[in-house]
Amino acid sequence: MTDPRTYIDIHILQTVPPSNLNRDDAGSPKQAVYGGSRRARVSSQAWKRATRKAFEHELHLPADQLGTRTKRVSTLLATRIAERTGLDGEAATRLSNALLTHDLDIKPGKKAAESAYLLFFGRNQLDAIVDLVADRASELTALADDALAKAVADLPVRAQLTVKHPIDVALFGRMVADIPALNVDAATQVAHALSVHPVEIEFDYYTAVDDEKTAEEDAGAAMIGTVEFTSATLYRFATLDVHHLADNLDKDPDATINATRAFLRAFVTSMPTGHQNTFAHRTIPSVVSYVVRTDQPVNLVSAFESPIRSRDGIAGKAAVRLAEELHRTSTTWGLTPLAVASVYDPATAAAANGHHDTAATLTQAFGAARSLDEAIDATIAAVRPRLGQVATPR
Template identity: 80%
Template sequence: MTDRRTYIDIHVLQTVPPSNLNRDDAGSPKQAIYGGARRLRVSSQAWKRATRLAFKDDLGIPAGQLGTRTKRVSALLAARLADRAGLTAEAATRLSNALLAHELKLTAGKKAEESAYLMFFGRNQLDAIVGLVADRATELTALADDALAKAVAELPVRAQLTSKHPIDVALFGRMVADIPALNVDAATQVAHALSVHPVDIEFDYYTAVDDEKSREEDAGAAMIGTVEFTSATLYRFATLDVHHLAANLDNDIEATIHAVRAFMRAFVTSMPTGHQNTFAHRTVPSVVSYMVRTDQPVNLVSAFESPVRSRDGIAAKAALSLAREVNRTSTSFGLTPMTVASVYDPTSIAATGSRQDGDLITEVAQAFGPVSGLDESIEATIAAVRPRLDGSAALR
């Protein structure tokens, strides 16, 4: 019997310069109180969307292999029907609406071309729906409305959306309140990113000058405004249930490994785009640690319940706090990771302490393991996970 619990915890420390990655309804950077101190917060939704976009934009995964979340399901399906079956736009739209209305209960929204709610699905799944009717599309569109509705009601439209999920649907899940059968439980959990230290919100006052004004005219700005910002060292955490992901991907091991590798890289290297043209805030992490666990995921944010306070740098001190929390959870609770692969600089971390560098480097290495690059860390993690998917690992 194989243990069906395999989690990959991803811990990231990342410093961002003045920025407004994720704003609230008033335009302020999102915040939260943690450990009695006000922290910068970046919502999990913001970083999950950034990760999804990175699949295509940064990793180059073809759009046809990914999902899309939209109210324009019928329009996308109609375009495919028109292209494959040679239908007119009007006939394709009519057939598309009929296909979606019965099994998916997709009714029109406020705009004619949109449904009442968002759907998250794979483009390949739309192609599978087209395949149900492509050979008889002309015949079906010649039917009266009642006859057409009856004819398509017998087709397994819903079934096409419950298998062969793209990796982003398999990872992040899908909820359809009206049709629980279409729900997909997410294989990932992503925490809200928090600054490891207290933050203050600052204001950038800016002006814009009209280039076409002559010198004789008034010298005032044509526009003035303010944007709120802050800078921070963030702790980011996500966990991936590998066996759950495999189940969402029809137990296709290679597809699962592909999805694991894509998520491990995209989550670490992606960045929300709020005010990116104003602040050019894209950075890379100072610490990335992948921890494979067979017991439970462990969010290590408690390392920063007491906020880091420093006037000569935050990131290295935060890394030391994180390493000590890893060792504490292992020693006190027996939650020792099966495998650890990390990207970090032990020398800079050790330089923050008062003891001899060698002592602190040993302590940090105990937590984060040998130093490696991002590619090596990802592949080391994959190597630890694959045998457990193959079923060759003994019950632990």
């Protein structure tokens, strides 16, 4: 029997220009001290949300494969009930509240039509709840409140949120402190992105001029402000537990492969949107390496514990550091990958490092350079046979 542990580590080096991808409560770009120096940081939550948005806006995955995180679950359910049954808005809302209050015990929030906490669920799961009452919705809404509550008491509303999870819930998990039965353990872990070098926060002083002022009026600005920014070459890391993902997707191997492929692309190509109109910071990575493992995930951030200090480019030097660290984990620790598929430019890295063996260092660790499509296909090819031996179609 094949070992049921299969992980896909994703290692990314990505340079961003002046930007404020992810700010703290004071508006400053997030930072962290690592290796004794201050680094730029982008939180894991920011990049997970960017990945979720990429599923929809870049990969154009169907809405019924995706989830939504909202306090307005009752409103969404009522809308679906009304669309399916023809009930008016008031009757649909009453039925929606009865369904959610009894079996889920979702506590109301401070605002009308909102719950006390965010709930992450699939649109298809709401449709499954509607299926429970669609053929007798008019009959149910004709009942008094007590009778309606009794009539829906035995309906398995909660159960509809524990199966057929959308891709993003299966990947990133769900925690509902008040309803532990709804919790879903995430199949992915995403690290905070860190710059591979020290950074300093800078300030952009900007002004806005009133277009309707005449030349005879004062020449002062109508508005003055500042925004903080930094620029960085970031090391990004995430790992996907493929068999855990299969468990979250009801052990459906095809759904698991589709979700894996979507994550491998969306995590790489996504970008947080903080101050995006101000800085137009969207770039593509200089290195992407998918590493398939059967032992444990390995974050290679140790390659940059000693910060890179250079006045002549950083990304190329970082690529060599990353390759050396990946090779070291195999030779020193015996954590040899099952497969490695990578996207990089050996010539660019060699030019940045100025010595002849750079290309060999990269090839030894990363394998031959591939396109993104080729690297994803190779990773899926390594994973698929292992998944098929431990997952059974539903």
